[in-house]
Amino acid sequence: MKLPLNQCRWFSSSSSPSTSLPWISPLHYIKPVTPKLNPPPETSTVQRRPKFITHEAALTMIKAERDPQRALQIFNMVSEQRGFNHNHATYSVILHKLAQSKKFKAVDALLRQMMSFETCKFHEGVFLNLMTHFAKSSHHERTLEMFFLIQPIVREKPSLKAVSTCLNLLLESGRLDLARKLLVESKRGFDLKPNSCIFNILVKHHMRNGDVDSAFEVVKEMRKCEGSYPNLITYSTLMGGLCEGGRLKDALQLFEEMVSKDQILPDVLTYNVLINGFCRAGKVDRARRIMDFMRKNGCQPNVFNYSTLMNGFRKEGRLDEAKEIFAEMRNSGLESDVVGYTTFINCLCRTSKVDEAMSVLREMKEKGCRADAVTISVILGALCRENRFEEALEMVDRLPYEGVRLNKACYRIVLNFLCKEEEMKKALYLLGLMLGRGFRPHFATSNQLLISLCNADRVEDAITALNGLIEMGFLPEDQSWLQLVESDKHSIRFIPFCKLYVHKVYFLGPALLAIPIVEACSLLVNISEHNSFHLLHELNQAAGYLHAKESICVTLNTLGDLIC
DNA sequence: TTAGGGTTAG
Numbered sequence: 001m002k003l004p005l006n007q008c009r010w011f012s013s014s015s016s017p018s019t020s021l022p023w024i025s026p027l028h029y030i031k032p033v034t035p036k037l038n039p040p041p042e043t044s045t046v047q048r049r050p051k052f053i054t055h056e057a058a059l060t061m062i063k064a065e066r067d068p069q070r071a072l073q074i075f076n077m078v079s080e081q082r083g084f085n086h087n088h089a090t091y092s093v094i095l096h097k098l099a100q101s102k103k104f105k106a107v108d109a110l111l112r113q114m115m116s117f118e119t120c121k122f123h124e125g126v127f128l129n130l131m132t133h134f135a136k137s138s139h140h141e142r143t144l145e146m147f148f149l150i151q152p153i154v155r156e157k158p159s160l161k162a163v164s165t166c167l168n169l170l171l172e173s174g175r176l177d178l179a180r181k182l183l184v185e186s187k188r189g190f191d192l193k194p195n196s197c198i199f200n201i202l203v204k205h206h207m208r209n210g211d212v213d214s215a216f217e218v219v220k221e222m223r224k225c226e227g228s229y230p231n232l233i234t235y236s237t238l239m240g241g242l243c244e245g246g247r248l249k250d251a252l253q254l255f256e257e258m259v260s261k262d263q264i265l266p267d268v269l270t271y272n273v274l275i276n277g278f279c280r281a282g283k284v285d286r287a288r289r290i291m292d293f294m295r296k297n298g299c300q301p302n303v304f305n306y307s308t309l310m311n312g313f314r315k316e317g318r319l320d321e322a323k324e325i326f327a328e329m330r331n332s333g334l335e336s337d338v339v340g341y342t343t344f345i346n347c348l349c350r351t352s353k354v355d356e357a358m359s360v361l362r363e364m365k366e367k368g369c370r371a372d373a374v375t376i377s378v379i380l381g382a383l384c385r386e387n388r389f390e391e392a393l394e395m396v397d398r399l400p401y402e403g404v405r406l407n408k409a410c411y412r413i414v415l416n417f418l419c420k421e422e423e424m425k426k427a428l429y430l431l432g433l434m435l436g437r438g439f440r441p442h443f444a445t446s447n448q449l450l451i452s453l454c455n456a457d458r459v460e461d462a463i464t465a466l467n468g469l470i471e472m473g474f475l476p477e478d479q480s481w482l483q484l485v486e487s488d489k490h491s492i493r494f495i496p497f498c499k500l501y502v503h504k505v506y507f508l509g510p511a512l513l514a515i516p517i518v519e520a521c522s523l524l525v526n527i528s529e530h531n532s533f534h535l536l537h538e539l540n541q542a543a544g545y546l547h548a549k550e551s552i553c554v555t556l557n558t559l560g561d562l563i564c
Numbered sequence: 565t566t567a568g569g570g571t572t573a574g
Contacts, residue, residue: 128565164566200567236568272569279570307570342571377572409573416573442574 053078055090062093068101085120092126099133104142114153124150124158128165135169143169144178148185157190164197171205196228203234207241215241230262236270243277251277266294268302275305279312287312303329307340314347322347335367342375349382357382371399373407380410384417389426392417397433408439415441419448424456431465440472447480454487463493470497 053061058078065071075094079086091114098106107130114122127146134142147166150158163186170179186192199222206215215238222228235258242251251274258264271294278287287309291301306329313322326344329336336344341364348357357379364371376399383392392414400406411434418427427449431441441449446469453462462484466476476484485494 125565132565159566161566166566168566195566197567202567204567231567233568238568240568267568269569276569302569304570309570311571337570339571344571346571372571374572379572381573413573 052081053084055087058090059093062090062097065097068098068103068106071097072103072106086118087120088122088126091118091122092129095126096129096133099130102133102137104134104137104139111149111153115149122154124154124156124162127154128162131166131169135173138173140170140173140175140178143173144182147182151190158186158192160192160195160198163192163194164201167198168201171201193227194225196222196231196234199225199228200231200233200237203237207237207244210241210245212241212245212247232258232264232267232270235262235264236273239270240273240277243273243280246281248277248281248283266299268294268299268305271299271301272304272308275312276308279308279315282316284309284312284316284318301329301332303334303337303340306334307343310340310347311343314343314350319347319351336369338364338369338372338375341369342372342378345375346378349378352382352386354379354382354386354388371404373405373410376404376406376410377413380413384414387421389414389418389421389423393426393430396430400437408434411439412442412445415449416445419445419452422452422456424453424458424461427452428461428465431468435468435472440469440474443474443477446474447477450476450480451483454484459488459493462487466497 058074061074061078062071065074071094075086075090078084078090091110095107095110098104098110127150131143131146134140134146143166147158147162150156150162163182166182167179170176170182183194183198186194199218202218203215206212206218219230219234219238222230222234235254239251239254242248242254255266255270255274259266271290274290275287278284278290291305291309294301294305306325310322310325310329313319313325323344326336326340326347329340341360345357345360348354348360361371361375361379364375376395380392380395383389383395396406396410396414411430415427415430415434418424418430431449434441440446450462450466450469453459453465466484469476488494
């Protein structure tokens with residue numbers, strides 16, 4: 001039952017009849033508040049008692065806070081409450097938030113706190129999470145360090161899951177040195193024996209490096225090691241590696257060995273490795289037969305299998321068959337996912353059936369399957385290949401408002417085409433759009449755009465574009481910069497950009513000669529003594545041509561002053 | 565957040 005507001009415990013109405021006395025909570029009689037420490041506000045009769053924030057409430061607040069600094073403030077604030085101690089959950093959520101924002105110093109401070117002061121029970125999950133964050137930020141030593149922190153903070157030895165997670169992250173980053181250290185220490189320090197998962201990570205590593213022999217050596221070791229044995233994942237990984245190296249026959253032989261020798265039954269993933277292997281080798285008919293085989297053996301193909309095969313036909317230019325596969329997938333009662341649709345859309349786009357592709361895109365939307373940046377990239381590329389730039393621009397403009405997340409590739413595909421076709425007006429429009437949304441064009445495209453604008457006598461537009469690009473951290477390459485300055489030789493419009501080039505004094509020459517000497521000198525203040533002499537040389541070289549001897553004399557004097 | 569699969573562009 002809801003209490004009327006004026007009777008509510010934590011609420012005191014200003015229209016209360018006893019305005020001279022503050023409202024006192026019954027709790028105050030049990031636990032009086034010292035007036036000196038917490039004086040009631042003189043102007044109000046309200047005395048609010050701060051609500052105790054529970055762990056659950058703290059978790060919600062920290063999770064909801066987008067700013068990591070403020071999240072940490074919340075974390076610290078709640079810990080000041082009498083009787084409150086942070087637990088695994090609250091530490092876990094704040095560490096995740098801080099690591100996600102790369103606030104690693106704050107992470108370190110909290111880890112020290114966990115190690116030195118906290119008595120609650122922590123679980124190793126928080127360290128697995130931190131490992132991932134450090135790996136993402138290329139702090140690989142710290143990934144390994146998180147593994148070694150498990151024992152002192154969790155007060156238990158790390159699990160095999162911790163070894164696997166760490167090993168996988170280190171090997172994916174190419175840090176074999178650290179991976180070795182991890183394996184050695186796991187055995188020596190914690191007496192951990194590798195399981196199938198750990199061996200499989202090693203098999204994958206060797207196969208990715210194309211070292212098939214080492215991968216099979218690992219499998220041999222695996223059979224010798226108690227508690228570990230090759231499983232379906234081992235075989236799939238091996239078959240994938242063999243297929244990638246073009247050894248399809250060996251992959252099939254291994255498949256048979258897996259079934260007969262180890263009596264392991266393949267699943268949809270295993271079959272997909274083979275289907276993809278044959279498709280990549282251009283043997284799409286055999287890939288199709290593998291799919292028939294799997295059906296006959298009681299393994300129904302899934303969307304991955306159909307997409308793989310469809311793409312196989314697409315790559316061979318057999319687009320009607322690719323479409324048949326898509327239809328077959330639907331007839332089997334499967335709903336396509338975004339990759340399946342994208343593969344199909346790509347088939348249509350590659351046969352200049354962009355309108356049909358657009359209608360499939362609409363169908364996706366109707367079915368609640370959201371197109372992603374890859375889907376849109378495919379369609380944008382197709383539209384641009386047909387010079388349908390306005391439609392492409394309209395899509396790029398509209399889709400983010402419809403919840404489709406475009407990436408830099410979507411913008412770059414269109415911008416590259418526009419620059420190539422010298423559609424400068426549209427290119428400028430797109431540049432504005434992408435810069436406004438925080439996407440930077442490709443370095444080469446940016447340079448090309450600026451040069452094309454100058455060539456088209458659109459110097460003002462080039463300056464606008466340059467301003468926008470520079471704000472995003474772009475600096476034109478030397479050749480483009482020279483061309484920009486040259487295109488505006490008798491004007492001073494590029495001078496404001498000269499300060500970006502003080503480290504490349506050669507490029508200041510033409511621009512400086514085109515501006516009043518006072519401005520030139522003010523720029524020179526930023527130039528080192530060594531570079532000043534180079535500049536003087538450049539100016540002397542250019543002087544005859546530009547009749548700027550007088551300017552040079554003044555420059556010399558100025559430089560003389562600067563050098564002294 | 566312990567190991568294996570499919571889509572674009574460059």
